Amino acid sequence: MAAFALRRLPFWLLILLSAVAVFGVSKQVLAGEGHPHDSAISQTQASEQSGAHARKATSFAWPDWEKVKRVISFRDHNTRVVFSGLTLLGIVSGITGTFLLLRKRSLLSDSVSHATLPGLAIAFIALELISGKGDSLNWLLIGGAITGFLAMLAVIYLPKISGIKSDASLALSLTFFYGIGVVLLSVIQMLPTANASGLEYLIYGNAATLTSTDVQLILAICIVCLVACILFFKEFSLLCFDSGYAKANGFPANKLDIFLMTLIVLISIVGLQAVGLLLIMALLITPAVSARFWAKRMGRVTFIAGLIGGTSAFIGVLMSSLFPRLPAGAIVVLTATLFFILSLTFGSYRGLLSRWFLKRRAMKRIEMNQFLRSTFDVLEGDQNDCMFIENERIGALMKTPIVADKVWNRRSWSRAKFAKVLGRAVSENWIRLIDDGTFILTEDGVARARHHARQHRLWELYLIKYADVAPSQVHHDVERIEEVAAPEVVREIEDIFQNEIKSRVIPVEPHPQITQ
């Protein structure tokens, strides 16, 4: 038992560490409540731009070297806080977003983030009425979280209880909640004392106005979500892959599902200030989609998604602190999308380029097989014999010259393509040219041609005899028949050909000849 506990020591250490981290950060959040308005990056900006607010700056200016140095060296405490907060937000939203993507709920985050609007507005109005000061961020976010959570439940349970499709339930809950939000916003406009600029930041996002209290909240929520994703990694993976199996296996799949989606709601809430409710979905989904082009296992995909999310967030904040007029949220999203385009193109696993290379290689292999098979057909036609099973005449085959045109006649290729394949066959040493129009097979060439002729004919006969396939549909390149048909079936088909050899009947191709 002790050995058992010891083996899992790193794991317990991780739990302990994360517990300490959560405790530490949340304590800091509580302590930080005293001085809420020490806006982080805007301090630097304020000194540069003589008090003008970042958003109100009128001209575009390249940052001078002094400023670049200042941002890159993270000299200011608040710069460090904002950078670390948003980078962690990027990492964690990439990771949780992977589960969301694989749970096939990509659009849920959009419904949730839009549904935060009525909650924000209600909280704002309530605060205005109670204290006359509506921009207490934590209360606003709690309000947003409540309506976001309700929207999440609606998205999940509407299809279950009403039978409507899930895309319809997404659309319904998004528009319903957002509609309420818009109405409430117009109510806020009518309040005499209200200054709704704080709300505006939550809709469009503005990382530059984050205070260190805000960032501490982001850090706390992110650490909670990160720890949850690490701890429940295998449960979440199972849920996303096969929820029915998870349930039958004794996992409380529904509760787990709600738990995972609650993490999404939390991330969406803290992401509000950074990127705004319109763009949160991109923060969750884009890194995950990009990561899928680089890896074929869950762990790698989540890791890479976190990496891409974190890098995008970092670059976004960097850009917006160098160019104060650029909105950080949009830059983060655009950077992530850039990563997506790069991944789509160059991704090692399913990127366009790697797929194109694989396809080209496969095409070349298939073409060579077809070429050699047709060559074999020609050889047989010339010899008036069936010889793909016998071995004793292989030596003779190597000495028989073949007229290239006869092979070309059997394929529906253009002259140019045929010449290309022929050239490749020579350079890959399957055939040797005798003169311009004739060639002979090499030893390897004979073996490969014979193998593919055999495979091809066995396949055709197998499909016709056993799979009720119309003979005219059989002609396509096929892999080894032994992978599909049982050995005794292969032997049976081979016997059919053996009998044909014995009765000296030239085997006709079992499908009608394809005309050029």
Place this chain on the structure above:
Amino acid sequence: MATVPFPQDDSCPLSVKDLTVAYERKPVVWDVEFEAVPSSMTAIIGPNGAGKSTLLKAVLGLIPKASGRTLFFGKDLKRASSRVAYVPQRESVDWNYPVTALDVVTMGLYRKIGWCLPVLSSHKRKAQTALEKMEMLAYADRQISELSGGQQQRVFLARALVQDADLYILDEPFAGIDATTEKAIIQILQELRSAGKTVVCVHHDLTTVVEYFENVLLLNLRKVASGPVDEVFTLENLKKTYGGKLTLLDRVAQSLASANN
């Protein structure tokens, strides 16, 4: 109608009583009563839309029941879930999911590994053994979309095997797979039965029922009949189950005749 005493003992791997499942107002499975015989293989057969898969899903609690009760080894599924292994239909999952064959098989151990605890190398070895049993060890590191249909089914069965359960519930394991895989799977299932395990399996190929199974449950919304194959799997019962689809029945008649000879 005479009441059948509902068994409470834990020797019966699966007992279903009065099970009714309804989508909206229309019942899909109606008043099914059924007991699986320990260490035997039972086929659930019936025409398309007869509610075979629905029955299994309701039994496993994956879809809500309108009424009825199911007991596994005399207990609720929650308390007996470690003794039950489920092989869902192959189409029920996304085969593009980023996992390897070995990862999928390891999922069968997650319950045993326990909440939040990591997968250890000893678990991986267990999963490899299960893959080897299904002759799939060479494909352990393949992403699951790179596998053929038959290979995917083998992976699913390996995931159930690794659970080391006492009752195996399979939903159409032979649908859309090649003959070699079908033989391999049936061989493994027969081995399980010889080891005292119980197998319940939704099956669609009437011609192989006699060869593969010893018990059968004929289902068409209601239970038509259930029991040993040689008593229940008769032309008369099949006609009741399948109605007028005679071409199908002719083939079964032939297979029945050849089995009797």
